[in-house]
Amino acid sequence: MKNVIVGQSGGPTAVINSSLLGVFKTAKDRGADSVYGMVHGIKGLLDRDIVDLSQRFKNDLDNDLLKRTPSSFLGSCRYKLPDLEGNEAVYEKIFNILTELEIYAFFYIGGNDSMDTIKKLTDYGAKIKSPIRFMGVPKTIDNDLAVTDHTPGFGSAAKYIAATTKEIIRDGLVYDYPVVSIIEVMGRNAGWLTAATALAKGEDCEGVDAIYLPEVVFEPDKFLDKVGGLLKEGRSVVIAASEGIKVKDGRYVCELSDHVDYVDAFGHKQLAGTARYLAGEVAKKFGVKTRAIELSSLQRCASHIQSRVDVTEAYNVGGAAVKAAFEGHNGEVITLKRISDDPYMCITEPADVHFIANVEKKVPAEWITEDGTYVTNELIHYIYPLIQAEITPLWVNGLPRHIRLQVGPRHN
Amino acid sequence: MKNVIVGQSGGPTAVINSSLLGVFKTAKDRGADSVYGMVHGIKGLLDRDIVDLSQRFKNDLDNDLLKRTPSSFLGSCRYKLPDLEGNEAVYEKIFNILTELEIYAFFYIGGNDSMDTIKKLTDYGAKIKSPIRFMGVPKTIDNDLAVTDHTPGFGSAAKYIAATTKEIIRDGLVYDYPVVSIIEVMGRNAGWLTAATALAKGEDCEGVDAIYLPEVVFEPDKFLDKVGGLLKEGRSVVIAASEGIKVKDGRYVCELSDHVDYVDAFGHKQLAGTARYLAGEVAKKFGVKTRAIELSSLQRCASHIQSRVDVTEAYNVGGAAVKAAFEGHNGEVITLKRISDDPYMCITEPADVHFIANVEKKVPAEWITEDGTYVTNELIHYIYPLIQAEITPLWVNGLPRHIRLQVGPRHN
Numbered sequence: 001m002k003n004v005i006v007g008q009s010g011g012p013t014a015v016i017n018s019s020l021l022g023v024f025k026t027a028k029d030r031g032a033d034s035v036y037g038m039v040h041g042i043k044g045l046l047d048r049d050i051v052d053l054s055q056r057f058k059n060d061l062d063n064d065l066l067k068r069t070p071s072s073f074l075g076s077c078r079y080k081l082p083d084l085e086g087n088e089a090v091y092e093k094i095f096n097i098l099t100e101l102e103i104y105a106f107f108y109i110g111g112n113d114s115m116d117t118i119k120k121l122t123d124y125g126a127k128i129k130s131p132i133r134f135m136g137v138p139k140t141i142d143n144d145l146a147v148t149d150h151t152p153g154f155g156s157a158a159k160y161i162a163a164t165t166k167e168i169i170r171d172g173l174v175y176d177y178p179v180v181s182i183i184e185v186m187g188r189n190a191g192w193l194t195a196a197t198a199l200a201k202g203e204d205c206e207g208v209d210a211i212y213l214p215e216v217v218f219e220p221d222k223f224l225d226k227v228g229g230l231l232k233e234g235r236s237v238v239i240a241a242s243e244g245i246k247v248k249d250g251r252y253v254c255e256l257s258d259h260v261d262y263v264d265a266f267g268h269k270q271l272a273g274t275a276r277y278l279a280g281e282v283a284k285k286f287g288v289k290t291r292a293i294e295l296s297s298l299q300r301c302a303s304h305i306q307s308r309v310d311v312t313e314a315y316n317v318g319g320a321a322v323k324a325a326f327e328g329h330n331g332e333v334i335t336l337k338r339i340s341d342d343p344y345m346c347i348t349e350p351a352d353v354h355f356i357a358n359v360e361k362k363v364p365a366e367w368i369t370e371d372g373t374y375v376t377n378e379l380i381h382y383i384y385p386l387i388q389a390e391i392t393p394l395w396v397n398g399l400p401r402h403i404r405l406q407v408g409p410r411h412n
Numbered sequence: 413m414k415n416v417i418v419g420q421s422g423g424p425t426a427v428i429n430s431s432l433l434g435v436f437k438t439a440k441d442r443g444a445d446s447v448y449g450m451v452h453g454i455k456g457l458l459d460r461d462i463v464d465l466s467q468r469f470k471n472d473l474d475n476d477l478l479k480r481t482p483s484s485f486l487g488s489c490r491y492k493l494p495d496l497e498g499n500e501a502v503y504e505k506i507f508n509i510l511t512e513l514e515i516y517a518f519f520y521i522g523g524n525d526s527m528d529t530i531k532k533l534t535d536y537g538a539k540i541k542s543p544i545r546f547m548g549v550p551k552t553i554d555n556d557l558a559v560t561d562h563t564p565g566f567g568s569a570a571k572y573i574a575a576t577t578k579e580i581i582r583d584g585l586v587y588d589y590p591v592v593s594i595i596e597v598m599g600r601n602a603g604w605l606t607a608a609t610a611l612a613k614g615e616d617c618e619g620v621d622a623i624y625l626p627e628v629v630f631e632p633d634k635f636l637d638k639v640g641g642l643l644k645e646g647r648s649v650v651i652a653a654s655e656g657i658k659v660k661d662g663r664y665v666c667e668l669s670d671h672v673d674y675v676d677a678f679g680h681k682q683l684a685g686t687a688r689y690l691a692g693e694v695a696k697k698f699g700v701k702t703r704a705i706e707l708s709s710l711q712r713c714a715s716h717i718q719s720r721v722d723v724t725e726a727y728n729v730g731g732a733a734v735k736a737a738f739e740g741h742n743g744e745v746i747t748l749k750r751i752s753d754d755p756y757m758c759i760t761e762p763a764d765v766h767f768i769a770n771v772e773k774k775v776p777a778e779w780i781t782e783d784g785t786y787v788t789n790e791l792i793h794y795i796y797p798l799i800q801a802e803i804t805p806l807w808v809n810g811l812p813r814h815i816r817l818q819v820g821p822r823h824n
Contacts, residue, residue: 012582012586065616070579070582070583071583071585071586072586075586075587075588077588159810162810163716163811166811166812167482167483167713167714167715168709170481170482170483170713170814170816171424171482171709171712171713172709173487174424174483174484175487175488175490176452176456176488176489202811204477204813204814204815293706293708294706294708296703297580297584297593298576298580300583301579301582301583303579304575305717307810384810387810387811388809388810389810390807395801395802397614397800398571398574398611398719398799399575399578399611400575400578402582404582404616
């Protein structure tokens, strides 16, 4: 028996299901008997919550819908495997279940934390001399994975952010009095997504006036000076800021507010957002109308505006993981390697998971302008090919059609 | 000379420029000499800030781009004409400028407030026996204009909201622990846009769990009971709420927070949003993870997901206004009249502006369920045809292409 199993983990993206499809189809094409899906990742596996994907994906229409469905079809989890020492029972349980299911190869689609799962399972497998192969399939809108040129999921999020920024700019400049709009973008530690707002600028768009990345220490006074200077020209201003910008003493900008919205049952403070805080400071100082726009989860689930390059690459890394596993690879992650800029060409290449798990890739300093308020052309050229080309949603009754795991009135 | 002039006013929509195109093309087709545009509405007219639209729209590509460009191409204003009494000078100035320009007909694309401008100009014109014809072209995402079946701009906003709600639902249900997501939708006094979230529900989508409209008095205790009941089923919850919901004593829900983010230079308090407030209450009471998602200005400027029905109707009301004016109508607004539901058919019909200006149309009580937490099928059937069919963006370099009035590095 050549059964394989696949799971999705961490925050969803607009193309994580294309990687699932890449694993499923390639495994079937290469002779896998059953392709199982873990419902809610490794946590579901521990609960034996498993589906046979052949029962779910029966024809090309299902496949086309899967590509266009946002969020993780199989459900996700935030569960991190404990360290092996003292927790052998969890590992034994997982390997027992995998052995019962006669699993030949195990695929996990996710980001940093999920690659840690692959690393730990690989290490344990080596220890007990298990024949099961473990392969990681990269995914994250944050683009913060090491080794790989970029991550599937980033391109579509960047395309959504750049397109939406263009629309916000058109909207923001409509009045005959100055308005300061602040767009808050995801990416707590890495500014890749915030940098994507730079792609809005072009012949038909003024672009944003400043970009604040988490890689640069945020200086509130300089920020207000900058806004003041722009306002002096008598015009509206649009600024992009990462949710993760921090001041010198290490506090997040959103922590500067003396106000806590509420403290939840776990003692987590819910803070006003970065954009709201900055908009407040601008309004206080300059008395102008402000707008705080959080792109929130829309930027990771907007599958109605996918990048075709991203969809294709997401599919390819899933397929390449299966190919590699079937050819004997183990304990690796499929990375993307850019071999040409013009024309843009990227190939897949397996890399040792130990170099990838738990490492965060940030925007390099040389891709940020000297004053720290914009990005360089190199960074724009890096992102540019990743947002190219489109996949049209399958419109049914005026709305994009999706496919979901559970059918019936309610979900999981 | 048969010159005409057109302006755009109030909040922008995704299709307000289709109405501009409808006015421009129909006027040219019917023999207008010059078609002028007021930059920033009536306020720009008073400053003689005027452009000749024939210089801007030269070919079919310009027209196609204009249809797909969000926000008001000509710029907008929030300026309301003062009452005639004691303010004759303003009116004299406007009519002098119009006479200088040899204006035959005047078109104003806007909502309630803008129709008030048409009313006042018509009344003053009648008083001084001016031959100039004044016609209103309806526009507002809020769908709160009287007499007309619906307003251009609403359908595209509703389509964006329903599509985005589907994506948020897929994203919100991904984890194996309960999350309560609250989507805040525009429409301070009328719940039409919030009701559009109901269209998300279908074979492929669970839909939202509850909908709170501003037409219903909001009861915080009942809301928490409802959420508690849904959480008891052990599942994630997605709720839509209008920004304008109010409690019994007339305060907005967002005013219930004891916190004021900041007070601006004009003394305006900036309040935490409705969704943030409700998310805070849910987190405090149930200790679950919550998400507050404000669709903010995205819902009115997302021209990358226009309804084709809406684009066509927006164009048609512009064209019908020109036709009516050229046939002698004056002091009227073009309304949409639904003459058939299945198949959906709508015609245009001029109506006296005095019945439309300053009147707000709300969601009727019989289209809201008895417990006030959802909408009826009648309301869903009413919105359904308005979100149908698509217009593909003109993608250039991976992003939707727009057209703008000013060319050069910065804008108006």
